Amino acid sequence: MNTTSWIDLNKDAQSGIETLRAHFKGHAYDPHWHDSYLVGFTEQGVQRFSCRRERHCSTPGTVFLLEPGEIHDGDAPSEEGFTYQMLYIEQHWLDKALGGLFENAPTDAQLSFARTLSHDPLLAQAIAQAFRSLHDGEMRMVNQAALDNLLTELTRQLHWRSRPLLDPRLPLVAHRARDFMHAHGTQDIGLDDLAKVTGVDRFRLTRAFKQAYGLSPHAYLVQWRLAQARQRLAAGEQPADVAMALGFADQSHLGRWFQRAYRLTPADYRKRCSNLPD
Incomplete structure (x- = not known):
């Protein structure tokens, strides 16, 4: 590895998600694959890599999405090198997280990325927020909120997400969640705790709370x-x-x-x- 290259790696104990921020000049890595989903974005410079038998160039703000088992490499075509942020997400965590976030998520809901690169500012922002929260070891509810937002953006185009969210429980959800936080706010409570107390999934919980109080539950x-x-x-x-x-x-x-x-x-x-x- 070039002496001017560096890697900053961490792992969130709760979710098992690895967070990686790295900078490379010249050759970055040989062809290889991971058994997890790779979700990240280029922060600086030009990141060039091969995947799905195509050559890709990711520029600042561009999101890259790789499924488990997809072979890829990496290098920097310009002298300045490139910097990127990446989340390594395991399938078993993803299955559980989607089921908790969306009541209507199919039990076999697996992510499949139509394109390796995406120019989606909202998704890039969600990745950056999740990275900062996990990498810095934030409180449990803050981490869950960041990951829920990431999953919301990643699944935005899936057909089952377009179903209506009519739910007669929602008017009371925000009040119950607020009362629970007032009673247990010094403890390491999570969005899953609030969802259990209110009887709705985390997606409906967050929507109801924002509508009632103008803030997300974690905020x-x-x-x-x-x-x-x-x-x-x-x-x-x-x-x-x-x-x-x-x-x-x-x-x-x-x-x-x-x-x-x-x-x-x-x-x-x-x-x-x-x-x-x-």
Whole structure:
């Protein structure tokens, strides 16, 4: 491998999905195949590879989709090389995830990609969100929401997705989900827990919640935790204790979300909270 090439690989313990971000110059890899689905996009440069007896060139923002067993190689035709992000998704996880996300998903629903390359900004964005969430080890509900969004985009064109979603349970779903999050918001709850409590699949759950509150369930849970964090910090609690009490992985995890929302670190807020409007 070229000395200027690099690989950053991680694996999500919950889903088993591997996340890979890599940069290559010149020759990247010889022909090979994987027993998982490969879903990714080119971040920078031109990524050239052979698959399905065709030569492909993937440019920034282009999505590439490979099914298990498809042989492919890779190289960089330009001097600058290329950078890409990739998710390795196992079939057994996919079967279970689709069944939980969509009640009307056939039991034998397998993904089949008509094209190796796709110029789909929504799908590229969904891949990027899922990559960041899994690679950074986000909370369970955030990871599930990102993966659900990815599966929603990947299956958007499948015929069974076009069936109507009339469901008399939906008006109460959002309220039950919100009440459950208020009662268990400091625990590592997931969208599957909310789906079980409300009696609908995760797709209907998320749609009903967004319609009722203008936020997805995972975004609502994060905002609820941050509101609790503000109260605790204002009362003088230490950021590390607040993070532990509210279910964040650690103080830095709390800090990332806190700065996104308020442009302040938890420690800064604790010092200056008396001068900030609540």
